[in-house]
Amino acid sequence: MTGVTLAEELLLLAYDDETGKATMPRISLDLGMAAAVLVELALANRVAYADGNLAVTDPTPTGEPVIDQVLAKIAADTPHTPSSWVQRLRHGLRDRILGDLCERGVVRDVDETELGFIHVHRYPATNGFVEADIRRRLATALTGGQLPDERTAALATLVAVVRMEPALGLTGEAVADARRRLAEIATNAGFSGTVSLADSVVRPSISLVVSALAQAVNAALGKPKA
Template sequence: MEAPTHIPITLGEQLLLLSLDDESGTAREPAKAAPAIAAASLVELALAGRIDVTDDKVTVVDATPLGEPALDAALEAVAGRNPPGSAKDWINRLKTDAVARAHTGLIGKGLVREEKKKVLGLFPVRRYPEADGSVEAAVRQRLDAVVLAGAAPDERTASLVALLHGAKLHRLAFPDADARRVEAAMESVSRGRWSATAVRHVVKAAEDALTAIIAVTVTTTVVTNG
């Protein structure tokens, strides 16, 4: 199901690729993308058999490092917390570091480049325009096949769909498709039985936590701007 590529890429990096404007390198919907990238770390750890969710608490079942710096940092953080925290707690705790590591990963893999500029000659900003679009194109192809064409998803694609759905990032993945059709299809995929029960528990906990976090973010933004 997964399109061939010679560059291994985490779910968090896939989410970041989808959220970056290809030409300008600016982040789109960062308030939603950041927690989604953090949630992706938890989902990756579940897929690798490292964590589970028990009574709404994230617990480590195997602390063996994976060899992926971003995921190993998240695993070490979760393993070092006593008492355990909820998925929502961890998404909020991990999001800043998770986004930074996703940027580092994409730069290191040659998929984006970093540009440093100053706005008004004073305020430093960083942009991450596309350097190699082949991996993002493969990600979008997989998403289109599953969500728009109804193909059976593999674990990672279904997990990515669930994360996008929970964070309300439908438009980043499917900017030109009918919004209601896309949302219904993503809901169906995220609720499917495409993985082991333990993995689905973590994905569901992460998706629910994202929905709650995004709801608060949207409400706060409306109140602030209103």
């Protein structure tokens, strides 16, 4: 596995390039990143959803340190529900992913002190090309009439699940339009559980994992405000 992971993509979308601060609630992003890591493992054919649980089907490392840490953790444990795994994995995941992005020069760690003793870390972007590509893919998915590729469809679904539309720079009616299109992508990909897996252009195994994780995150976050 090479390139930027889904969890890294979510994090980059959620952090302001200039201030280096998260633009959305911590719990939403942490749950979303945990789900994204599990989706990444499903895309790599390492985990699968069956009998209500997520379990490892292939323990071979992917080559991505953070992803492989999670893979090893799941492999060493008994199968658990998607809801259980997103809660178990979300703690500390953000710091590990931010550290990886810092090492690769995508963001930088700005350590500041407030009130003389409180350390506050900001992560402004140093390589805007990575996030620009992510936003381009999502913009194409939102405005195009075609179902995006498997990874982009999964990313779009995660963006909708963690209610990240404002992080896309959208306001007013554009947020509602984006939400409708993201829901449409999830439905047509089979991620929402309302389309037959036989009719989905996404691999059935991936549809099952994304659908189960989306339900788990939605349940954890509760109903969105009207």
